[in-house]
Amino acid sequence: MGFELARLIAGQIFLHACMAGMRMAAPLMALREGYSEAAVGVLLALFALTQVFLALPAGRYADRQGVRRPLALSVAVATAGAGAAAAFPIFPVLCLSALMVGGATGVASIALQRHVGRAASGATQLRQVFSWLAIGPALSNFLGPFLAGLLIDHTGFRIAFFAMALLPLATWFWVRRTRELPPVAAPPGARRGAAWDLLAQPQFRRLMLVNWLLSSCWDVHTFVVPVLGHQRGLSASVIGTLLGAFALAATFVRIAMPLLAARLQEWKVITVAMAATALLFVVYPLVPTAWAMGLCSVLLGLALGSVQPMIMSTLHQTTPEHRHGEALGLRLMAINGSSVVMPILFGVAGAAVGVAGVFWSVGALVAGGTRLALRMKPAD
Template structure:
């Protein structure tokens, strides 16, 4: 996969990609808590909410590597509008669903759409960024996700009221419209295509990619960070119900985490210069693990807000740095597949972590999954220490 710097079009393509990602992620981040509230209105318990959250990642778990293979040997851009259509369709149909099984199915469609968009978008960033630009460009790219995670939960919290069934359905329909807006930013976004030598090259086996030093560690760090973000989004409404926290306040807490993540990514480049990639990744995973575990304690609302702000900053480093780690460690001609394997790990975490969280919550209480997340981030920190230095 060839690399290119900004080129004659400057970095306008990256700005438009960030905008599109912001709307697509905003739709998903608005829909995820709305799905949890709608499931609760249909009679779901903690275990059922965990299963529905896990199904969101189930279809992508099997589709990621084939999509990555296709992207390594072809264009990236077509995946983006296709993903948006699936996201918006999944949101709208979740709002119309009248059973938990239907909600789970449409959540899976939403997850597949998100996967298509992210594989295409990450591959464009990797392909159109010079190696020394990747930390910066991946950091800026993921600001789009953080913007969506900032606005989405606030919008969901503002729409969901006392009539949880009706208002959560409305929030899901609005999220479908938000996702569709991203289509306006996706024109002529891909400028660098794979060279003929890459298109005709023999495919690198999956095991060969996974044996490359740095790839497994980058995949696990990404899995742990995304699992933490995902369970916070899916389970904070349940915790809020138990602690008497209103849906609007839950939305503000989730958006506070996203705002802190944006702040982290805006100062990513100077932090890497000051600390180095390995130290930054290790330190943020360790502190994030402590904060996640601390959320199991019955802290007051102001303390929970401070913890969410600090946790958001810590979680902000994991995704862009793991992208760069995987892209630079992967063999030539297999970088999109390596990114897809990273996303497969993410989706595996999104299947296993919510289901495990649901079981743990059912046995030990709704706060127990946060302790599980703390352990996952501690393990990620140990693997980050061993990652290769750039």
């Protein structure tokens, strides 16, 4: 599975880098054109809006079709979305691009996660493969914003958007020969209920709440750092580097985790990450320099980067195999439903109480949520 997994990770990097770069460049262009923080919040929310409606159908589609068809569709839509922003770099088109690129990335993510989870066997291998797979978004969260920031500073927004449109084409180069796994039939007598039936499981319910809290922290960092950097007069390259430092730290911890998978326990990793994140959210808005902001971004990347492999491993252990795609879709719908609402709230709150208030409010929620993570400890 080693080479196959490497190709899937490579493909994921380029598609996700397209979205990460667009999420940095589009709000920055809107700010420079004089749009308010609230408008930027709406723009960021649109990257998640399509995924809210597509997540469950995409999960069921992946359960039926496998991995290649969803990925081919995602590549086409992401390329068209970023290309539209390059051709017509105006706010309404940026909103359309956000819908298209965000939706495409979500569909691809579900298909890839389902495929990799099914190919793994046992809890330790689940932790390993999801740690490796999580390296993709972490690297792309560096590649996309860093590349976009450099291009914006040296060539302008139009060329930056055009470069983002080319990235998904590399995805198809890597994943086009992926071998499909045999379809999974439902066990005899199993009833296909509504996706919400999965929430009847207490462990799955707690997992969704913890995942929502921690995904909100990613949204806070993505939204607040460009705003805070703009307020402090930092260049696009520096802002992109701050976001990239966060991503590199998340990559580093995810590279280390497969080597330690046999010694890790999901609930312990998640609890420590939540406590560390809450503390860093108190400190971040108080630091005065770009270097100090970079250190906070690195520490946040280490904490939040460790979480997704543990979430995905737990999800695959607590849901039926024939409904993995559906469970992944429900998870993505929940966190992206939050990502639609939260940036708008962040924008309104940032205008009302400042970015420090946004950091501290979310940090308090995460601190309170550590109790949920403690209750995810498996029964002896």
